[in-house]
Amino acid sequence: xxxxxxxxxxxxxxxxxxxxxxxxxxxxxxxxxxxxxxxxxxxxxxxxxxxxxxxxxxxxxxxxxxxxxxxxxxxxxxxxxxxxxxxxxxxxxxxxxxxxxxxxxxxxxxxxxx
Amino acid sequence: xxxxxxxxxxxxxxxxxxxxxxxxxxxxxxxxxxxxxxxxxxxxxxxxxxxxxxxxxxxxxxxxxxxxxxxxxxxxxxxxxxxxxxxxxxxxxxxxxxxxxxxxxxxxxxx
Numbered sequence: 001x002x003x004x005x006x007x008x009x010x011x012x013x014x015x016x017x018x019x020x021x022x023x024x025x026x027x028x029x030x031x032x033x034x035x036x037x038x039x040x041x042x043x044x045x046x047x048x049x050x051x052x053x054x055x056x057x058x059x060x061x062x063x064x065x066x067x068x069x070x071x072x073x074x075x076x077x078x079x080x081x082x083x084x085x086x087x088x089x090x091x092x093x094x095x096x097x098x099x100x101x102x103x104x105x106x107x108x109x110x111x112x113x114x
Numbered sequence: 115x116x117x118x119x120x121x122x123x124x125x126x127x128x129x130x131x132x133x134x135x136x137x138x139x140x141x142x143x144x145x146x147x148x149x150x151x152x153x154x155x156x157x158x159x160x161x162x163x164x165x166x167x168x169x170x171x172x173x174x175x176x177x178x179x180x181x182x183x184x185x186x187x188x189x190x191x192x193x194x195x196x197x198x199x200x201x202x203x204x205x206x207x208x209x210x211x212x213x214x215x216x217x218x219x220x221x222x223x224x225x
Contacts, residue, residue, distance in 0.1 A: 043217075056212060
């Protein structure tokens with residue numbers, strides 16, 4: 001069974017640009033969550049999508065947005081990039097997104113903002 | 115104060131030792147507790163989960179939760195060099211909510 005895949009794996013952007021990251025969940029999983037991982041703050045929850053609807057959101061500014069498609073694939077967009085947005089962005093999928101449902105993580109996209 | 119506190123380490127122990135990894139939390143609403151392992155350049159993978167106070171064992175791993183003290187632990191017996199990784203505790207409140215993670219402890223098992 002294929003795991004969670006994320007593309008691209010590495011990305012370099014400059015301040016002010018925007019970026020789109022992609023996540024393909026495990027087949028049959030309908031929930032996709034996004035997390036930001038930095039050395040200073042650790043892993044922080046961004047948002048969760050289920051059946052193309054954002055169901056939950058963490059404490060991040062509106063520059064961070066996402067969407068989910070009918071095949072459960074998800075994209076995350078960051079507009080007007082700042083230096084502090086440099087991080088590893090992880091997505092995780094689960095069958096239903098229920099709070100006891102195991103989340104499986106992808107390898108992440110390493111974003112560097114110059 | 116962060117909701118979940120975890121010593122970042124590094125924690126270095128000899129092969130075969132018993133490893134103790136710990137997290138404390140401040141919000142009593144957390145109900146479900148997990149430990150993830152993250153190797154370099156990989157995403158986190160779930161090791162263990164538990165709902166309630168007490169111990170849960172899986173092979174060489176034991177997860178312990180003390181809700182009254184807001185303290186969780188992961189013990190690794192007969193540690194191996196392949197156990198070298200970052201260990202993240204995570205917890206969740208009931209309902210549709212994202213995971214809240216500790217910052218992770220970097221563990222090094224010396225051969």
